[in-house]
Amino acid sequence: MSIATAFDIAIVGTDPRRDAATVRSWLADPHSAFWGMGRLSEEDVCDYLTAVVVDQRQDSWLGLVDGHPAFLAETYDPAHVVLTGIHDAREGDVGMHILIAPPAGHPRHGLTDAVFAAVMRWCFSTLGAERVVVEPDVRNARIAAKNARAGFRVLREVDVPEGDGVKRAALSVCTRDDFAASALGGLA
Template sequence: MNASAFTRTDPALGEFALRPVDPAADAPVLHSWVTHPKAVFWLMQDCDLAAVEKEFIRIDADPHHDALLGLHNGAPAFLMERYDPAHRELVGIHAARPGDVGMHFLTAPTDTPVHGFTHAVITTVMESLFADPDVRRVVVEPDTRNTAVHALNKAVGFEVVRTVSLPSKDAYLSTCTREQFLATRGDR
């Protein structure tokens, strides 16, 4: 995989952009996000700064996994990981097809939530994935307890395929084709 930049403008919320994570420079902000109580499903609650940096160095070196920092109007606001499900996360569990890409995302914790912000983030993530003409379907495996992300996934076209047991969680294996995503876009 090859991390690349992406930008889109949301009419109500402004500019959303993605750029590759710089493991050393971005580790402090990522550490504050992944160790926050709202990021419990990232399973990094007890990580120190060095461990977070090491994890993103590992991702950066992996040819089948990318991490991208999401910016909102130029400021760090979310994280996206993109992976090849034929080589990571779902090997032996999901029969990956050509054109499949796996995804995780995390919105930065905030004390002042903005209505529609997380939906704009997942829309940015999905648009960035489908900007690659080779991507036909996005695959996710959120923890079955993560009800907030299930609602967001459904809103952008994901359908639950089945429940799967992964080493760290029980998850809803879900997929969203390009057509399913576009069908949710309406006049936006």
């Protein structure tokens, strides 16, 4: 699906073998520290992406900007993945993670806003979400600001199992109306 913006943005299914090296390079960048996956090998990333893709309750998506890989989006059923027993999921809730590639060369003004807006629109229009649910690390001020610009409301702080530990997260939701009224919802 393409979204009309100053950028040509498309979202396609992830192919773990094809995309593992690219995603691994993004995860290894310091900008991606909150993903906690910076030390994974290409094979580890391929295995991780494969596990997500084959699970019927979650999926992984590669985002292209102007025809080039630029972001990874993951979607999941928060009643059964990541937030099981933590979030009182409603029918139509879609969990979402986003990883935008670190800047290469000259930064492109407005790119992260355009990508975030495209992923949100895609969750609502293509995946049929009624609410998008996120659980970013409470220390991640950048994503907190981006989430607020997209219309997310923090419900509460929660502890989310992650790898061998626990992440303190800001459980947040965004309805279609919240997004439409937000700064990013107005991007076309």
